[in-house]
Amino acid sequence: MIYVGIDSSWRHSGALEWALRGAALRHEPLRAVYVVDRTVRRAPYSEPTIADEAAIDLVDEVQKHLDAGRDRLDNDAELMGGRPATTLVEAAAGSTMLVVGRRGTGAFKRLLIGSTAEEVVNVATVPVVVVPDKWKPGDHSGPVVVAVGESDADQGPIEFAVTAVVERAAPLRLVHVWELPSVHSRDAAAIARAEQEGDANAQRRGEAVAGEWQLRYPELVIEVDVRRGHAVDGVITAAEQCDAQLLVVGGRRHHRTTAMLLGSVARGVLHHASCPVAVVHAEQTS
Known part of the structure; x- marks a missing residue:
């Protein structure tokens, strides 16, 4: 239902x-x-x-x-x-x-x-x-986009996105956005190395997640989109550029004895995305 x-x-x-x-x-x-x-x-x-x-x-x-x-x-x-x-x-x-x-x-x-x-x-x-x-679903034929972070909490959102992809016969696009950590150096070479390392790590993360889900669903078309910048802006821009039918993000849920909170990325995407957004919470124990 x-x-x-x-x-x-x-x-x-x-x-x-x-x-x-x-x-x-x-x-x-x-x-x-x-x-x-x-x-x-x-x-x-x-x-x-x-x-x-x-x-x-x-x-x-x-x-x-x-x-x-x-x-x-x-x-x-x-x-x-x-x-x-x-x-x-x-x-x-x-x-x-x-x-x-x-x-x-x-x-x-x-x-x-x-x-x-x-x-x-x-x-x-x-x-x-x-x-x-x-919003008219028939006016949009792009992929289903799912935001991928660094943790296993992405399993629920990706599973939801995969179901939507199968139903719509659309590609699945995994979007991973990373930010360059603060580099306390004026050495241009050191900064460049940090940027290259961060980009390589992010690309490996995206490809690893794509490979895992491709093994589970070999018939799917899975695309990887790795971007550098603020997570909310990067995810929203990625969805807009490909005319996404649906954007899936993970929420944040705590134990029943504590407050239930929505993560900052999910909240930002909800406030500013121009396409339908699915929020799939992950259960946490603390």
Whole structure:
């Protein structure tokens, strides 16, 4: 089951259409959830009956849209009440993934992520895909891009990306971005050696990961893109230059007794990427 959060802008948001395509590719049913924020409706002079009627009408419209699809899957729309982010996360627990729209605000080309989407990504226990407004999956035919770091925590994100690649018959592009560490020297030759060593290490890392996954999936087309610079900017630029269909990054999850935190790279990518971003958390013990 794939879950997608919807609101009154569902016709213009790219989230529902992206989720519908994902459900069709996976041959899994889709559940579209509209959450009425009960915390807002506790305000004085609220009109709960009118709000409920509008919400019911919206869910009915979405259900008709789902029924008109050609995939013949058991897709449905559901109305729930509560805090939007918490309710969506609880509903989607144990599902394949949760899809939400970005709904950010800002005057720049790259819009910031909305508060509900960011909270969902932080606390969800399943992969979360954040889709920009007006995104049309059929307009983009580039590879699926996955950001690769230095640790084994990349296994989950790469596995998710591989599944997306198989479904879409697209190439898989592994992007590894490295930064030159501080070199306390004025010796140009020493700096040049550090740059060459860093580039060689990064290239080996990228090729090693590609080789590992090529052995598992010999039929896949796997590309390696190694870049030097800031991780967020490098990953976003790589995805834009190849017109990525999807950008997959790893999150950061701590033990249940501590706070759950989103890594700085994942947060930066979510705020500034112009394509759908999937965040796949890795479980950590500390």
